[in-house]
Amino acid sequence: MWDLSLLSAVVVVLLVYVLVAWHRYQKRRARMVRLIDRIPGPPSLPLIGNTIELNVEHDELLERLMGSTKLWGRRVGVNRMWNGTKPYITVFHPDRVEPILSSNKHIDKSKDYSYLHPWLGTGLLTSSGSKWHSRRKILTPAFHFKILEDFIDVFLEQSSILVKKLEREIGNEAGFNIFPYITHCALDVICETAMGRQVNAQGDSQSEYVKAVYEIGSIIQNRQSKLWLQPDWMFRWTHMYKTHEKCIKILHGFSNKVIQERKEEFAKLREKNKMASTVSDEDTNTFGRKKRLAFLDLLIEASRDGAVLSNEDIREEVDTFMFEGHDTTSAAISWALFLLGGQPDIQTKVIQEIDGILGPGAEQGITMKDLNEMKYLECCIKEALRLYPSVPIIARQINEDINMAHYTVPAGTTALIITYMLHRNPESFPQPEQFNPDRFLKENVIGRHPYAYIPFSAGPRNCIGQKFALLEEKAVIASILRKYRVEAVDRRENLTLLGELILRPKHGLRIKIFPRSP
Numbered sequence: 413m414w415d416l417s418l419l420s421a422v423v424v425v426l427l428v429y430v431l432v433a434w435h436r437y438q439k440r441r442a443r444m445v446r447l448i449d450r451i452p453g454p455p456s457l458p459l460i461g462n463t464i465e466l467n468v469e470h471d472e473l474l475e476r477l478m479g480s481t482k483l484w485g486r487r488v489g490v491n492r493m494w495n496g497t498k499p500y501i502t503v504f505h506p507d508r509v510e511p512i513l514s515s516n517k518h519i520d521k522s523k524d525y526s527y528l529h530p531w532l533g534t535g536l537l538t539s540s541g542s543k544w545h546s547r548r549k550i551l552t553p554a555f556h557f558k559i560l561e562d563f564i565d566v567f568l569e570q571s572s573i574l575v576k577k578l579e580r581e582i583g584n585e586a587g588f589n590i591f592p593y594i595t596h597c598a599l600d601v602i603c604e605t606a607m608g609r610q611v612n613a614q615g616d617s618q619s620e621y622v623k624a625v626y627e628i629g630s631i632i633q634n635r636q637s638k639l640w641l642q643p644d645w646m647f648r649w650t651h652m653y654k655t656h657e658k659c660i661k662i663l664h665g666f667s668n669k670v671i672q673e674r675k676e677e678f679a680k681l682r683e684k685n686k687m688a689s690t691v692s693d694e695d696t697n698t699f700g701r702k703k704r705l706a707f708l709d710l711l712i713e714a715s716r717d718g719a720v721l722s723n724e725d726i727r728e729e730v731d732t733f734m735f736e737g738h739d740t741t742s743a744a745i746s747w748a749l750f751l752l753g754g755q756p757d758i759q760t761k762v763i764q765e766i767d768g769i770l771g772p773g774a775e776q777g778i779t780m781k782d783l784n785e786m787k788y789l790e791c792c793i794k795e796a797l798r799l800y801p802s803v804p805i806i807a808r809q810i811n812e813d814i815n816m817a818h819y820t821v822p823a824g825t826t827a828l829i830i831t832y833m834l835h836r837n838p839e840s841f842p843q844p845e846q847f848n849p850d851r852f853l854k855e856n857v858i859g860r861h862p863y864a865y866i867p868f869s870a871g872p873r874n875c876i877g878q879k880f881a882l883l884e885e886k887a888v889i890a891s892i893l894r895k896y897r898v899e900a901v902d903r904r905e906n907l908t909l910l911g912e913l914i915l916r917p918k919h920g921l922r923i924k925i926f927p928r929s930p
Protein backbone atom coordinates (compact mmCIF):
# COMPACT_ATOMS: atom_id res chain seq x y z
CA MET A 413 0.00 0.00 0.00
CA TRP A 414 2.81 2.37 1.10
CA ASP A 415 4.87 1.33 -1.93
CA LEU A 416 1.99 2.13 -4.24
CA SER A 417 1.51 5.66 -2.90
CA LEU A 418 5.27 6.26 -3.09
CA LEU A 419 5.23 5.10 -6.70
CA SER A 420 2.28 7.39 -7.51
CA ALA A 421 4.08 10.29 -5.84
CA VAL A 422 7.21 9.63 -7.91
CA VAL A 423 5.14 9.40 -11.10
CA VAL A 424 3.35 12.66 -10.24
CA VAL A 425 6.65 14.44 -9.50
CA LEU A 426 8.14 13.15 -12.74
CA LEU A 427 5.06 14.19 -14.67
CA VAL A 428 5.13 17.68 -13.16
CA TYR A 429 8.84 17.91 -13.92
CA VAL A 430 8.31 16.89 -17.55
CA LEU A 431 5.37 19.30 -17.92
CA VAL A 432 7.32 22.21 -16.43
CA ALA A 433 10.33 21.43 -18.65
CA TRP A 434 8.08 21.12 -21.71
CA HIS A 435 6.30 24.40 -20.84
CA ARG A 436 9.67 26.17 -20.43
CA TYR A 437 10.95 24.75 -23.69
CA GLN A 438 7.80 25.83 -25.51
CA LYS A 439 8.05 29.32 -24.03
CA ARG A 440 11.71 29.60 -25.07
CA ARG A 441 10.95 28.20 -28.50
CA ALA A 442 7.96 30.56 -28.99
CA ARG A 443 10.18 33.49 -28.05
CA MET A 444 12.88 32.35 -30.45
CA VAL A 445 10.42 31.89 -33.31
CA ARG A 446 8.86 35.30 -32.60
CA LEU A 447 12.24 37.06 -32.55
CA ILE A 448 13.61 35.30 -35.61
CA ASP A 449 10.46 35.85 -37.65
CA ARG A 450 10.72 39.59 -37.07
CA ILE A 451 13.99 39.62 -39.04
CA PRO A 452 13.44 40.07 -42.80
CA GLY A 453 13.51 36.79 -44.71
CA PRO A 454 11.68 34.63 -47.22
CA PRO A 455 8.34 33.02 -46.27
CA SER A 456 8.87 29.59 -44.69
CA LEU A 457 6.79 26.46 -44.28
CA PRO A 458 6.00 24.83 -40.90
CA LEU A 459 8.62 22.26 -39.83
CA ILE A 460 10.60 22.29 -43.08
CA GLY A 461 11.14 26.06 -43.09
CA ASN A 462 13.18 27.09 -46.16
CA THR A 463 14.85 23.70 -46.53
CA ILE A 464 13.60 23.17 -50.06
CA GLU A 465 15.11 26.43 -51.31
CA LEU A 466 18.40 25.70 -49.56
CA ASN A 467 18.73 22.08 -50.54
CA VAL A 468 20.44 22.72 -53.86
CA GLU A 469 23.68 21.72 -55.56
CA HIS A 470 26.94 23.41 -54.56
CA ASP A 471 26.97 25.61 -57.62
CA GLU A 472 23.64 27.16 -56.67
CA LEU A 473 23.93 27.53 -52.92
CA LEU A 474 25.91 30.76 -52.82
CA GLU A 475 23.69 32.30 -55.50
CA ARG A 476 20.57 31.26 -53.59
CA LEU A 477 21.84 32.67 -50.32
CA MET A 478 22.80 35.92 -51.97
CA GLY A 479 19.61 36.14 -54.00
CA SER A 480 17.44 35.74 -50.93
CA THR A 481 19.62 38.13 -49.00
CA LYS A 482 19.38 40.81 -51.68
CA LEU A 483 15.64 40.43 -51.81
CA TRP A 484 14.88 40.41 -48.12
CA GLY A 485 17.51 41.91 -45.92
CA ARG A 486 19.52 44.26 -48.03
CA ARG A 487 18.74 47.45 -46.14
CA VAL A 488 19.53 46.20 -42.65
CA GLY A 489 22.33 43.80 -43.56
CA VAL A 490 20.80 40.80 -41.82
CA ASN A 491 18.44 38.19 -43.14
CA ARG A 492 16.79 35.12 -41.59
CA MET A 493 15.82 31.69 -42.79
CA TRP A 494 14.80 28.36 -41.35
CA ASN A 495 16.79 25.23 -42.11
CA GLY A 496 14.05 22.81 -41.01
CA THR A 497 13.31 23.95 -37.47
CA LYS A 498 16.80 25.45 -37.01
CA PRO A 499 17.02 29.24 -37.25
CA TYR A 500 19.79 30.82 -39.35
CA ILE A 501 20.69 34.42 -40.04
CA THR A 502 22.87 35.61 -42.89
CA VAL A 503 24.97 38.67 -42.16
CA PHE A 504 26.67 40.87 -44.73
CA HIS A 505 27.06 44.39 -43.38
CA PRO A 506 30.15 45.39 -41.33
CA ASP A 507 28.00 46.82 -38.50
CA ARG A 508 26.20 43.49 -38.15
CA VAL A 509 29.36 41.38 -38.43
CA GLU A 510 31.21 43.27 -35.71
CA PRO A 511 29.11 42.25 -32.67
CA ILE A 512 29.48 38.58 -33.64
CA LEU A 513 33.16 38.35 -34.50
CA SER A 514 34.50 40.82 -31.96
CA SER A 515 32.84 39.07 -29.03
CA ASN A 516 34.38 36.42 -26.79
CA LYS A 517 30.90 34.96 -26.30
CA HIS A 518 30.21 33.78 -29.84
CA ILE A 519 33.38 31.86 -30.54
CA ASP A 520 31.79 28.45 -30.98
CA LYS A 521 31.57 27.00 -34.44
CA SER A 522 28.20 25.98 -35.84
CA LYS A 523 27.09 22.36 -36.22
CA ASP A 524 28.10 22.53 -39.90
CA TYR A 525 31.72 22.02 -38.83
CA SER A 526 30.93 18.70 -37.13
CA TYR A 527 31.46 16.78 -40.40
CA LEU A 528 35.12 17.69 -40.05
CA HIS A 529 35.38 15.97 -36.67
CA PRO A 530 36.10 12.43 -37.89
CA TRP A 531 39.26 13.75 -39.61
CA LEU A 532 40.28 16.77 -37.52
CA GLY A 533 38.82 15.80 -34.15
CA THR A 534 38.37 18.96 -32.16
CA GLY A 535 41.57 20.77 -33.12
CA LEU A 536 41.96 24.53 -33.16
CA LEU A 537 39.50 25.10 -36.01
CA THR A 538 36.66 23.02 -34.63
CA SER A 539 37.10 23.11 -30.84
CA SER A 540 35.26 25.37 -28.46
CA GLY A 541 35.38 26.71 -24.89
CA SER A 542 38.39 26.11 -22.70
CA LYS A 543 39.92 23.55 -25.07
CA TRP A 544 40.05 26.17 -27.84
CA HIS A 545 41.50 28.78 -25.43
CA SER A 546 44.32 26.55 -24.25
CA ARG A 547 45.15 25.26 -27.76
CA ARG A 548 45.24 28.78 -29.18
CA LYS A 549 47.69 29.75 -26.44
CA ILE A 550 49.92 26.76 -27.17
CA LEU A 551 49.86 27.24 -30.95
CA THR A 552 50.26 31.01 -31.24
CA PRO A 553 54.08 30.95 -30.78
CA ALA A 554 54.33 28.47 -33.68
CA PHE A 555 53.47 31.37 -36.03
CA HIS A 556 56.14 33.71 -34.70
CA PHE A 557 57.90 35.51 -37.57
CA LYS A 558 61.23 33.85 -36.64
CA ILE A 559 59.66 30.47 -37.28
CA LEU A 560 57.94 31.66 -40.44
CA GLU A 561 61.29 32.87 -41.71
CA ASP A 562 62.51 29.28 -41.66
CA PHE A 563 59.62 28.26 -43.89
CA ILE A 564 60.54 30.68 -46.68
CA ASP A 565 62.98 28.10 -48.08
CA VAL A 566 60.18 25.55 -48.32
CA PHE A 567 57.94 28.08 -50.11
CA LEU A 568 60.72 28.82 -52.57
CA GLU A 569 61.80 25.21 -53.15
CA GLN A 570 58.25 24.17 -53.93
CA SER A 571 57.69 27.29 -56.06
CA SER A 572 60.70 26.48 -58.19
CA ILE A 573 59.37 22.96 -58.79
CA LEU A 574 56.08 24.59 -59.80
CA VAL A 575 57.76 27.04 -62.17
CA LYS A 576 59.59 24.13 -63.80
CA LYS A 577 56.38 22.12 -64.13
CA LEU A 578 54.63 25.05 -65.77
CA GLU A 579 57.18 24.98 -68.62
CA ARG A 580 55.11 22.30 -70.28
CA GLU A 581 52.25 24.80 -70.69
CA ILE A 582 54.30 27.31 -72.68
CA GLY A 583 52.70 27.55 -76.10
CA ASN A 584 49.42 26.02 -74.93
CA GLU A 585 47.15 28.31 -76.91
CA ALA A 586 43.87 27.08 -75.45
CA GLY A 587 45.06 27.81 -71.93
CA PHE A 588 45.13 25.44 -68.95
CA ASN A 589 43.57 25.22 -65.50
CA ILE A 590 46.01 26.73 -63.01
CA PHE A 591 44.15 25.41 -59.94
CA PRO A 592 45.57 21.85 -59.75
CA TYR A 593 49.15 23.06 -60.25
CA ILE A 594 48.86 25.50 -57.37
CA THR A 595 46.96 23.07 -55.16
CA HIS A 596 49.67 20.42 -55.44
CA CYS A 597 52.34 23.00 -54.69
CA ALA A 598 50.42 24.27 -51.63
CA LEU A 599 49.90 20.71 -50.43
CA ASP A 600 53.64 20.04 -50.61
CA VAL A 601 54.32 23.29 -48.74
CA ILE A 602 51.92 22.53 -45.91
CA CYS A 603 53.02 18.92 -45.59
CA GLU A 604 56.63 19.90 -45.18
CA THR A 605 55.94 22.84 -42.85
CA ALA A 606 53.32 21.09 -40.74
CA MET A 607 54.85 17.63 -40.54
CA GLY A 608 58.39 17.96 -41.80
CA ARG A 609 57.63 15.32 -44.45
CA GLN A 610 57.46 15.48 -48.21
CA VAL A 611 54.42 13.95 -49.90
CA ASN A 612 55.62 15.08 -53.33
CA ALA A 613 52.14 15.98 -54.57
CA GLN A 614 53.72 17.98 -57.40
CA GLY A 615 55.55 14.87 -58.59
CA ASP A 616 52.91 12.26 -57.83
CA SER A 617 49.38 13.56 -57.45
CA GLN A 618 48.14 9.97 -57.33
CA SER A 619 49.76 9.32 -53.95
CA GLU A 620 47.45 7.63 -51.47
CA TYR A 621 47.67 10.50 -49.00
CA VAL A 622 47.06 13.24 -51.60
CA LYS A 623 44.05 11.38 -52.99
CA ALA A 624 42.62 10.87 -49.51
CA VAL A 625 42.86 14.62 -48.76
CA TYR A 626 40.79 15.41 -51.86
CA GLU A 627 38.30 12.60 -51.43
CA ILE A 628 37.48 13.42 -47.84
CA GLY A 629 37.17 17.14 -48.64
CA SER A 630 34.59 16.40 -51.28
CA ILE A 631 32.62 14.06 -48.96
CA ILE A 632 32.57 16.66 -46.17
CA GLN A 633 31.23 19.23 -48.60
CA ASN A 634 28.52 16.85 -49.74
CA ARG A 635 27.45 16.23 -46.16
CA GLN A 636 27.24 19.94 -45.43
CA SER A 637 24.92 20.65 -48.31
CA LYS A 638 22.75 17.52 -48.42
CA LEU A 639 20.29 17.08 -45.57
CA TRP A 640 19.98 13.30 -45.95
CA LEU A 641 23.73 12.80 -45.57
CA GLN A 642 23.87 14.67 -42.28
CA PRO A 643 22.64 12.20 -39.64
CA ASP A 644 25.46 9.70 -39.02
CA TRP A 645 23.08 6.74 -39.11
CA MET A 646 21.93 7.66 -42.62
CA PHE A 647 25.41 8.52 -43.85
CA ARG A 648 26.55 5.04 -42.78
CA TRP A 649 24.20 3.52 -45.36
CA THR A 650 25.71 5.38 -48.28
CA HIS A 651 28.56 4.26 -50.55
CA MET A 652 30.42 7.41 -49.49
CA TYR A 653 30.78 6.14 -45.94
CA LYS A 654 33.14 3.35 -47.00
CA THR A 655 35.36 5.79 -48.89
CA HIS A 656 35.19 8.19 -45.93
CA GLU A 657 36.41 5.51 -43.52
CA LYS A 658 39.16 4.46 -45.92
CA CYS A 659 40.35 8.08 -46.18
CA ILE A 660 40.34 8.54 -42.41
CA LYS A 661 42.45 5.40 -42.04
CA ILE A 662 44.99 6.64 -44.58
CA LEU A 663 45.12 10.21 -43.21
CA HIS A 664 45.35 9.28 -39.54
CA GLY A 665 47.70 6.43 -40.33
CA PHE A 666 50.10 8.81 -42.07
CA SER A 667 49.93 11.47 -39.32
CA ASN A 668 50.34 8.87 -36.55
CA LYS A 669 53.34 7.34 -38.28
CA VAL A 670 55.02 10.73 -38.77
CA ILE A 671 54.32 11.75 -35.16
CA GLN A 672 55.76 8.48 -33.88
CA GLU A 673 58.88 8.75 -36.04
CA ARG A 674 59.41 12.36 -35.18
CA LYS A 675 59.06 11.66 -31.46
CA GLU A 676 61.61 8.88 -31.69
CA GLU A 677 64.03 11.15 -33.55
CA PHE A 678 63.51 13.78 -30.91
CA ALA A 679 64.19 11.33 -28.11
CA LYS A 680 67.37 10.07 -29.79
CA LEU A 681 68.61 13.56 -30.46
CA ARG A 682 67.94 14.64 -26.92
CA GLU A 683 69.79 11.63 -25.65
CA LYS A 684 72.79 12.52 -27.72
CA ASN A 685 72.52 16.05 -26.47
CA LYS A 686 72.47 17.25 -30.01
CA MET A 687 69.24 19.10 -29.60
CA ALA A 688 68.38 21.58 -26.89
CA SER A 689 64.81 21.74 -25.63
CA THR A 690 64.29 25.09 -27.27
CA VAL A 691 63.63 25.87 -30.90
CA SER A 692 66.99 27.49 -31.52
CA ASP A 693 69.14 24.50 -32.44
CA GLU A 694 67.51 23.72 -35.70
CA ASP A 695 70.60 23.15 -37.79
CA THR A 696 70.82 19.46 -36.98
CA ASN A 697 70.83 17.30 -40.05
CA THR A 698 68.07 14.77 -39.51
CA PHE A 699 66.87 13.87 -42.96
CA GLY A 700 70.06 14.20 -44.94
CA ARG A 701 69.21 17.86 -45.60
CA LYS A 702 69.27 21.02 -43.57
CA LYS A 703 66.71 20.44 -40.88
CA ARG A 704 63.91 22.88 -40.31
CA LEU A 705 61.53 22.63 -37.44
CA ALA A 706 58.03 21.78 -38.58
CA PHE A 707 54.88 22.76 -36.64
CA LEU A 708 54.85 19.17 -35.50
CA ASP A 709 58.19 19.57 -33.72
CA LEU A 710 56.89 22.58 -31.88
CA LEU A 711 53.82 20.62 -30.84
CA ILE A 712 55.98 17.72 -29.65
CA GLU A 713 57.98 20.18 -27.56
CA ALA A 714 54.84 21.77 -26.18
CA SER A 715 53.41 18.33 -25.37
CA ARG A 716 55.89 17.76 -22.51
CA ASP A 717 55.95 14.03 -23.15
CA GLY A 718 52.19 13.73 -23.13
CA ALA A 719 51.56 15.78 -19.98
CA VAL A 720 50.12 18.72 -21.93
CA LEU A 721 49.21 17.16 -25.29
CA SER A 722 48.66 13.48 -26.07
CA ASN A 723 49.57 11.94 -29.44
CA GLU A 724 45.96 12.27 -30.46
CA ASP A 725 45.91 15.96 -29.49
CA ILE A 726 49.01 16.53 -31.61
CA ARG A 727 47.44 14.70 -34.52
CA GLU A 728 44.31 16.87 -34.33
CA GLU A 729 46.37 19.99 -34.72
CA VAL A 730 48.66 18.70 -37.45
CA ASP A 731 45.64 17.46 -39.43
CA THR A 732 43.95 20.84 -38.88
CA PHE A 733 46.93 22.64 -40.40
CA MET A 734 46.95 20.19 -43.28
CA PHE A 735 43.29 20.89 -43.96
CA GLU A 736 43.09 24.63 -43.26
CA GLY A 737 46.53 25.48 -44.60
CA HIS A 738 46.51 24.25 -48.18
CA ASP A 739 43.13 24.66 -49.89
CA THR A 740 42.75 28.22 -48.62
CA THR A 741 46.15 29.35 -49.88
CA SER A 742 45.90 27.50 -53.19
CA ALA A 743 42.53 29.13 -53.95
CA ALA A 744 43.93 32.55 -53.00
CA ILE A 745 47.03 32.17 -55.21
CA SER A 746 45.04 30.84 -58.17
CA TRP A 747 42.49 33.69 -58.01
CA ALA A 748 45.23 36.31 -57.67
CA LEU A 749 47.12 34.99 -60.72
CA PHE A 750 43.91 34.79 -62.71
CA LEU A 751 42.95 38.38 -61.84
CA LEU A 752 46.43 39.64 -62.69
CA GLY A 753 46.11 37.76 -65.96
CA GLY A 754 43.01 39.81 -66.74
CA GLN A 755 44.68 43.18 -66.10
CA PRO A 756 48.03 43.41 -67.94
CA ASP A 757 48.66 46.98 -66.69
CA ILE A 758 48.42 45.88 -63.04
CA GLN A 759 50.53 42.80 -63.75
CA THR A 760 53.23 45.03 -65.29
CA LYS A 761 53.32 47.11 -62.10
CA VAL A 762 53.74 43.94 -60.01
CA ILE A 763 56.53 42.68 -62.27
CA GLN A 764 58.28 46.05 -62.08
CA GLU A 765 58.10 45.90 -58.30
CA ILE A 766 59.48 42.35 -58.19
CA ASP A 767 62.30 43.18 -60.62
CA GLY A 768 63.07 46.36 -58.68
CA ILE A 769 63.52 44.38 -55.47
CA LEU A 770 65.24 41.29 -56.87
CA GLY A 771 66.94 42.72 -59.91
CA PRO A 772 65.65 41.89 -63.42
CA GLY A 773 66.40 38.37 -64.56
CA ALA A 774 68.43 37.73 -61.42
CA GLU A 775 68.51 34.16 -60.21
CA GLN A 776 69.31 34.80 -56.57
CA GLY A 777 67.00 33.53 -53.85
CA ILE A 778 64.22 35.56 -52.29
CA THR A 779 64.44 36.53 -48.63
CA MET A 780 61.80 37.37 -46.06
CA LYS A 781 62.92 40.99 -46.33
CA ASP A 782 62.33 40.92 -50.12
CA LEU A 783 58.86 39.51 -49.61
CA ASN A 784 58.04 42.13 -46.99
CA GLU A 785 59.04 44.84 -49.45
CA MET A 786 56.59 43.64 -52.12
CA LYS A 787 53.89 46.06 -51.04
CA TYR A 788 52.06 46.38 -54.34
CA LEU A 789 51.93 42.61 -54.77
CA GLU A 790 50.45 42.51 -51.26
CA CYS A 791 47.72 44.97 -52.36
CA CYS A 792 46.93 42.69 -55.32
CA ILE A 793 46.72 39.62 -53.10
CA LYS A 794 44.42 41.46 -50.68
CA GLU A 795 42.22 42.71 -53.48
CA ALA A 796 41.97 39.18 -54.92
CA LEU A 797 40.95 37.91 -51.46
CA ARG A 798 38.33 40.66 -51.32
CA LEU A 799 36.70 39.61 -54.58
CA TYR A 800 37.20 35.88 -54.09
CA PRO A 801 37.66 35.19 -50.37
CA SER A 802 38.93 31.61 -49.98
CA VAL A 803 36.45 31.12 -47.12
CA PRO A 804 33.23 32.61 -48.56
CA ILE A 805 31.06 31.90 -45.51
CA ILE A 806 31.97 31.83 -41.82
CA ALA A 807 29.47 30.12 -39.53
CA ARG A 808 29.08 30.80 -35.81
CA GLN A 809 26.78 29.69 -33.04
CA ILE A 810 25.12 32.64 -31.29
CA ASN A 811 25.46 31.84 -27.60
CA GLU A 812 23.71 34.89 -26.15
CA ASP A 813 21.01 37.22 -27.49
CA ILE A 814 22.48 39.98 -29.68
CA ASN A 815 20.80 43.24 -30.60
CA MET A 816 21.27 43.90 -34.27
CA ALA A 817 19.75 46.90 -36.05
CA HIS A 818 16.17 46.88 -34.65
CA TYR A 819 16.15 43.16 -34.05
CA THR A 820 17.14 40.73 -31.34
CA VAL A 821 18.93 37.63 -32.59
CA PRO A 822 18.19 34.97 -29.96
CA ALA A 823 20.76 32.58 -28.49
CA GLY A 824 20.76 29.28 -30.36
CA THR A 825 20.69 30.87 -33.82
CA THR A 826 23.38 30.00 -36.36
CA ALA A 827 24.94 33.04 -38.01
CA LEU A 828 26.34 32.76 -41.53
CA ILE A 829 28.67 35.63 -42.28
CA ILE A 830 28.79 35.90 -46.07
CA THR A 831 32.23 37.33 -46.64
CA TYR A 832 31.74 37.18 -50.38
CA MET A 833 28.87 39.70 -50.11
CA LEU A 834 30.33 41.74 -47.28
CA HIS A 835 33.37 42.42 -49.46
CA ARG A 836 31.12 43.73 -52.21
CA ASN A 837 29.42 46.37 -50.10
CA PRO A 838 29.63 49.56 -52.22
CA GLU A 839 29.75 51.76 -49.09
CA SER A 840 33.09 50.17 -48.19
CA PHE A 841 34.27 49.39 -51.72
CA PRO A 842 32.89 51.67 -54.45
CA GLN A 843 32.49 49.87 -57.80
CA PRO A 844 32.88 46.63 -55.92
CA GLU A 845 33.27 44.30 -58.91
CA GLN A 846 36.34 46.15 -60.15
CA PHE A 847 39.75 44.57 -59.42
CA ASN A 848 41.54 47.58 -58.03
CA PRO A 849 44.54 46.83 -55.76
CA ASP A 850 44.91 50.53 -54.93
CA ARG A 851 42.06 50.11 -52.47
CA PHE A 852 44.65 48.56 -50.16
CA LEU A 853 47.28 51.28 -50.41
CA LYS A 854 47.95 52.61 -46.91
CA GLU A 855 46.25 55.96 -47.53
CA ASN A 856 43.09 54.33 -48.93
CA VAL A 857 42.57 51.98 -46.01
CA ILE A 858 42.28 54.81 -43.48
CA GLY A 859 38.72 55.19 -42.21
CA ARG A 860 37.46 51.87 -43.57
CA HIS A 861 35.20 49.94 -41.21
CA PRO A 862 37.39 47.35 -39.41
CA TYR A 863 34.87 44.60 -40.21
CA ALA A 864 34.37 45.53 -43.89
CA TYR A 865 37.20 43.25 -45.04
CA ILE A 866 37.68 39.95 -43.25
CA PRO A 867 39.15 37.24 -45.52
CA PHE A 868 40.91 35.79 -42.47
CA SER A 869 37.89 36.36 -40.22
CA ALA A 870 38.47 38.79 -37.34
CA GLY A 871 38.42 39.02 -33.56
CA PRO A 872 39.62 36.35 -31.14
CA ARG A 873 38.93 33.49 -33.53
CA ASN A 874 40.64 34.88 -36.58
CA CYS A 875 42.99 32.85 -38.78
CA ILE A 876 46.14 31.89 -36.93
CA GLY A 877 47.93 31.22 -40.23
CA GLN A 878 47.38 34.54 -42.01
CA LYS A 879 51.00 35.71 -41.96
CA PHE A 880 52.15 32.30 -43.14
CA ALA A 881 49.56 32.45 -45.92
CA LEU A 882 50.55 35.92 -47.09
CA LEU A 883 54.24 34.99 -47.24
CA GLU A 884 53.51 31.78 -49.09
CA GLU A 885 51.29 33.61 -51.59
CA LYS A 886 53.93 36.23 -52.23
CA ALA A 887 56.70 33.64 -52.63
CA VAL A 888 54.73 31.54 -55.13
CA ILE A 889 53.37 34.46 -57.18
CA ALA A 890 56.72 36.29 -57.26
CA SER A 891 58.48 33.07 -58.37
CA ILE A 892 56.00 32.61 -61.22
CA LEU A 893 56.04 36.23 -62.36
CA ARG A 894 59.83 36.29 -62.40
CA LYS A 895 59.68 33.76 -65.23
CA TYR A 896 56.32 34.18 -66.93
CA ARG A 897 53.65 36.66 -67.82
CA VAL A 898 50.16 35.28 -67.32
CA GLU A 899 47.03 35.90 -69.34
CA ALA A 900 43.50 34.98 -68.26
CA VAL A 901 41.55 32.89 -70.75
CA ASP A 902 38.26 32.54 -68.87
CA ARG A 903 36.14 35.60 -68.32
CA ARG A 904 35.03 36.42 -64.80
CA GLU A 905 31.38 36.84 -65.74
CA ASN A 906 31.24 33.31 -67.22
CA LEU A 907 32.58 31.51 -64.15
CA THR A 908 30.33 29.36 -61.98
CA LEU A 909 31.36 29.63 -58.36
CA LEU A 910 31.07 26.81 -55.88
CA GLY A 911 30.44 28.23 -52.41
CA GLU A 912 31.81 25.23 -50.57
CA LEU A 913 34.17 25.18 -47.61
CA ILE A 914 36.44 26.98 -50.06
CA LEU A 915 35.34 29.25 -52.89
CA ARG A 916 36.16 27.47 -56.14
CA PRO A 917 35.39 27.98 -59.79
CA LYS A 918 33.35 24.97 -60.94
CA HIS A 919 35.37 24.41 -64.13
CA GLY A 920 38.73 25.72 -62.93
CA LEU A 921 40.55 28.91 -63.94
CA ARG A 922 42.12 28.85 -67.36
CA ILE A 923 45.19 30.96 -68.03
CA LYS A 924 48.03 31.07 -70.58
CA ILE A 925 51.67 31.67 -69.76
CA PHE A 926 54.44 33.32 -71.77
CA PRO A 927 58.13 33.25 -70.87
CA ARG A 928 59.37 36.70 -69.96
CA SER A 929 62.09 37.87 -72.31
CA PRO A 930 65.45 37.98 -70.51
Ligand code: HEM
Pocket residue numbers: 536537538548732733736737738740741744801802803806807866867868869872873874875876877878880881
Ligand atom coordinates in the same frame (compact mmCIF):
# COMPACT_ATOMS: atom_id res chain seq x y z
C1 HEM B 1 44.77 32.60 -47.87
C2 HEM B 1 44.85 31.68 -46.95
C3 HEM B 1 43.93 31.55 -45.79
C4 HEM B 1 42.69 32.07 -45.60
C5 HEM B 1 41.88 32.95 -46.54
C6 HEM B 1 42.24 31.63 -44.29
C7 HEM B 1 41.03 31.99 -43.74
C8 HEM B 1 40.61 31.59 -42.48
C9 HEM B 1 39.34 31.94 -41.91
C10 HEM B 1 38.27 32.78 -42.58
C11 HEM B 1 39.29 31.37 -40.68
C12 HEM B 1 38.12 31.42 -39.72
C13 HEM B 1 37.25 30.23 -40.03
C14 HEM B 1 36.01 30.19 -39.23
O1 HEM B 1 35.82 30.92 -38.26
O2 HEM B 1 35.20 29.35 -39.61
C15 HEM B 1 40.52 30.65 -40.47
C16 HEM B 1 40.84 29.94 -39.33
C17 HEM B 1 41.98 29.18 -39.20
N1 HEM B 1 43.02 29.10 -40.08
FE1 HEM B 1 43.18 30.07 -41.85
N2 HEM B 1 43.21 30.84 -43.73
C18 HEM B 1 44.27 30.77 -44.60
C19 HEM B 1 45.45 30.09 -44.41
C20 HEM B 1 45.76 29.35 -43.30
C21 HEM B 1 47.01 28.65 -43.09
C22 HEM B 1 48.17 28.65 -44.08
C23 HEM B 1 46.92 28.00 -41.89
C24 HEM B 1 47.91 27.12 -41.18
C25 HEM B 1 49.13 26.91 -41.53
C26 HEM B 1 45.61 28.30 -41.34
C27 HEM B 1 45.14 27.83 -40.14
C28 HEM B 1 43.95 28.21 -39.58
C29 HEM B 1 43.48 27.70 -38.30
C30 HEM B 1 44.19 26.68 -37.43
C31 HEM B 1 42.25 28.33 -38.06
C32 HEM B 1 41.38 28.17 -36.83
C33 HEM B 1 41.76 29.28 -35.86
C34 HEM B 1 40.93 29.29 -34.59
O3 HEM B 1 39.76 28.92 -34.62
O4 HEM B 1 41.48 29.71 -33.56
N3 HEM B 1 44.95 29.14 -42.20
N4 HEM B 1 41.32 30.80 -41.59
